[in-house]
Amino acid sequence: MMSEVSTAYVWGSGQWQAQNHWPSNDRALHYGDGLFETIRFAPDGSIPLWPYHKQRLLQGLCALNFPIDSFQCIEQALTQCPQNPLLAGKLLISRGPGPRGYAPPAEPELLLQWQAFTPPDWGHLRLPQGMVAGFSDIRLAIQPALAGFKHLNRLEQVLARQRFEPDWQEAVMLDTQGQVIEGCMSNLFLLENGQLVTPDLSGSGVNGVVRRWLLTHQNVIITPFGRERLLAADAVFFCNTLQGIVMASRIDGRQFEHPAAQDQIATLQKDLENLYA
């Protein structure tokens, strides 16, 4: 499942340079002061979900008060990123070096890192039987100022990932008030009598690119719900850029077996995969 990681690249002077080190006084290292995106390319080098990556990047850059021209620089860097022949990569965006202390420099110099890798096969091909998951005992804090975008403060996910039971491929994460939010590494949808339902992410969670692609193209109800409603659904699926859409076979002992709902998920999987054909 872990795919090969290639060299890291750092953006500077208008080009990517292979470089496996990073400045010691960088603010991403000291404070997590930055963002990241995991990107999957189509074979022609395009990024089918780019509008959703762009939307989230702009939200994050704005929330962290990055310089106004940051996005332009990121977009330029991405057009030149050394992804060939690999078809996925992680882009890390740091506010860059700074003196000691939380206050960012008046004119930060952004640092970008690119790590290309071979994407895994689509999740539903690797796991046609679906994923086994449980409920994480790490609850997500409610922080509207950081909700939705993909910042570098990821200790909750690190703690949750460490606590996976041996047979889990994912964990369902609730917030501190008991609402279902997402998977540790993905977003989450329910199917209830054919209706798609997904949690509200205004207080916690990462607003994923596949999630927003689904919201754009499907009729989805966004609403808070707890674990009982999740366990009572006809089907549950997880989604992210790399895995695509993968149904849950079992969550916390509850087995999901609903042929009609599974057919509906299979259609969504194909629709997403077709974007990358």
Next chain:
Amino acid sequence: MMSEVSTAYVWGSGQWQAQNHWPSNDRALHYGDGLFETIRFAPDGSIPLWPYHKQRLLQGLCALNFPIDSFQCIEQALTQCPQNPLLAGKLLISRGPGPRGYAPPAEPELLLQWQAFTPPDWGHLRLPQGMVAGFSDIRLAIQPALAGFKHLNRLEQVLARQRFEPDWQEAVMLDTQGQVIEGCMSNLFLLENGQLVTPDLSGSGVNGVVRRWLLTHQNVIITPFGRERLLAADAVFFCNTLQGIVMASRIDGRQFEHPAAQDQIATLQKDLENLYA
């Protein structure tokens, strides 16, 4: 107020090496997967508040599930740290390099960074009139799994620091339920008729070394309270390792002028300073 930063050092093979770069695949950079401590030395090279640093490090290492021998390595590194003739430093502890993904390597190789600097003069000498502060509009999320210890997920502080009004030296931070927690860079105490009172930090905040030194040597009530109680106190003070203890002169327009309470604070300031004589 910003003091000179010297070279960064990295711990390896049993000694500190001057090195201004850091591995690109480090987990502190990607996830904030680590801890830090800001340390002030006495002129004889001792660390007067070491027991409190040690206590917090152990709590953090345990909360993040770092290897069991991590503390031993940190303690050895600290005895050799190149602090002379500088008398303060920041120690950053990362879980070290790892492959892509939240799951830590089975056998992580810790990375330590040391940045020595000249400590600022004690806060009450620089600001005998006290500090001006306001209430931050960034609320601290409630996350018991990360409360108290000094991890590297510090975006809330970065956001709060960016929003300081021009005349603020500190900001009072409330949690998302409206309870007073701490300053952006320090802990916070009230004086009410001679009684010390400080917020409960079981849900948010950093449990500072000066805070715990005060709890050990003074009679302090630990209790949740809101902004009204803070504004009604006789005096408020902030404390951290580098600044020591500094009273608030004004918070959100409320002027603090209570000679007896200020005398009491001056005694605490002297007691702390004497540890570093």
